[in-house]
Amino acid sequence: MKKPIIEIVEAIDVAQVYDELSDAKSGGICVFVGTVRDFTDNETVVSLEFEAYRTMAIKEMRKIIDQAGARWPMNKVVMRHAVGLKKVQEPVVVIGVSSAHRDACFDACRYMIDTLKETVPIWKKEMFKDKTVWVSAHP
Template sequence: MLIKIVEDVDLNEAYHYLQDPGAGGIDLFVGTVRDHAQGKQVVKLVFEAYAPMALNEMQKLAGAAQQQWPIAKLVMVHAVGEKMVGEPVVIIGVASAHRDAAFTACRFLIDELKKTVPIWKKEYYEDNSVWVNAHP
């Protein structure tokens, strides 16, 4: 498993890590900073995490996914720090023998990460900013 909290997300590292001769399906989700939120223009986001707890929760999610699906390799990487519109913030990747398991496990991991992992974001708009839970 490749599970990290980082300053900069490396898409190539994630994809190369997921390579496995027994995996016929690789699902790679990349979450990026969008240019709007709550009806306002977003200028940038700033992410903070309590890394020890976040990594522990990410490990738990990875273990739960491995118990439910036949996963060959798994990636969960989330960025912290300032991120501009279009920049990658989170990568979830799953390699499995078949695409269905890869898709389903990947969806489970991103959905649960957003619910349980202690990562917060501050949204900067043109006129103000606000701290929000990164996970609705």
């Protein structure tokens, strides 16, 4: 696997991810983009705000990629999470994998987003019309 792109950023440019994952040895590219939805628990979401323990988050993200790399053959990986205030429909996380075959792409991508949400120290504040609630990005 080529050196993965692992970042905590202020904004995510989804369009650049394909170029970062494109590889002559890859027959498949799988990209997951998580965005801010407008409704949670029967309440209208105005926006979300994300905070991260950056050093530890990058370390945990690298660990997730290493674990996925031990299970699936991957040529390139992109893992980015945004911090700061994000509006409805704005991307907050992107995980992409390129591999020779589609099964590895799908499986690795799914594993990485699920594990990121469980283990990486990133928190979000949900902002509704009448209240705000801090939510851990993992249980």
